[in-house]
Amino acid sequence: xxxxxxxxxxxxxxxxxxxxxxxxxxxxxxxxxxxxxxxxxxxxxxxxxxxxxxxxxxxxxxxxxxxxxxxxxxxxxxxxxxxxxxxxxxxxxxxxxxxxxxxxxxxxxxxxxx
Amino acid sequence: xxxxxxxxxxxxxxxxxxxxxxxxxxxxxxxxxxxxxxxxxxxxxxxxxxxxxxxxxxxxxxxxxxxxxxxxxxxxxxxxxxxxxxxxxxxxxxxxxxxxxxxxxxxxxx
Numbered sequence: 001x002x003x004x005x006x007x008x009x010x011x012x013x014x015x016x017x018x019x020x021x022x023x024x025x026x027x028x029x030x031x032x033x034x035x036x037x038x039x040x041x042x043x044x045x046x047x048x049x050x051x052x053x054x055x056x057x058x059x060x061x062x063x064x065x066x067x068x069x070x071x072x073x074x075x076x077x078x079x080x081x082x083x084x085x086x087x088x089x090x091x092x093x094x095x096x097x098x099x100x101x102x103x104x105x106x107x108x109x110x111x112x113x114x
Numbered sequence: 115x116x117x118x119x120x121x122x123x124x125x126x127x128x129x130x131x132x133x134x135x136x137x138x139x140x141x142x143x144x145x146x147x148x149x150x151x152x153x154x155x156x157x158x159x160x161x162x163x164x165x166x167x168x169x170x171x172x173x174x175x176x177x178x179x180x181x182x183x184x185x186x187x188x189x190x191x192x193x194x195x196x197x198x199x200x201x202x203x204x205x206x207x208x209x210x211x212x213x214x215x216x217x218x219x220x221x222x223x224x
Contacts, residue, residue, distance in 0.1 A: 004157075035212075043214035045213065100146050105156075105159065
């Protein structure tokens with residue numbers, strides 16, 4: 001596609017439920033990133049994929065958060081047993097994977113945990 | 115990664131030049147300086163990147179002094195559509211993480 005796409009655009013869930021957020025990166029981009037942005041805040045790095053491997057998961061806030069990437073393309077961020085503090089916009093970005101390469105961001109998924 | 119400090123907000127009027135200065139005192143030799151722009155309800159968008167001296171593209175200019183401990187993003191002749199949050203980032207040359215601070219909210223008025 002022309003850019004990074006994410007789905008759903010909005011997700012409202014109840015506390016304790018599991019949610020899956022999807023990211024479709026730009027075709028050919030080997031690197032994929034997940035960030036989280038709380039209201040009025042800057043972006044918080046969560047995880048980085050190079051191909052299907054995630055060499056750095058240090059940004060994941062807790063073991064309730066996991067992510068995978070298959071076929072070097074689509075990625076899914078899963079949040080288990082959601083809590084109200086998980087409410088935020090979850091942004092995905094992709095890049096060519098070269099050092100210093102521009103990251104292209106998707107529109108984000110707004111997650112609201114009631 | 116070097117911590118960055120930039121003003122929380124700036125106001126301007128259409129047609130004026132806006133300059134946002136970012137401090138990064140602990141920048142390392144192989145670090146780059148990158149600026150992103152974010153509109154409400156959208157992901158950030160790359161504006162410009164530089165290592166030293168001056169870089170210019172169709173959107174902005176980036177001025178970096180010799181000591182590289184600060185940088186200034188210059189937006190010429192802003193319009194209402196330039197109202198956004200602007201983030202200054204320091205990127206390690208051999209690393210991948212982007213570290214975003216709170217950014218500078220630029221409001222352009224008619």
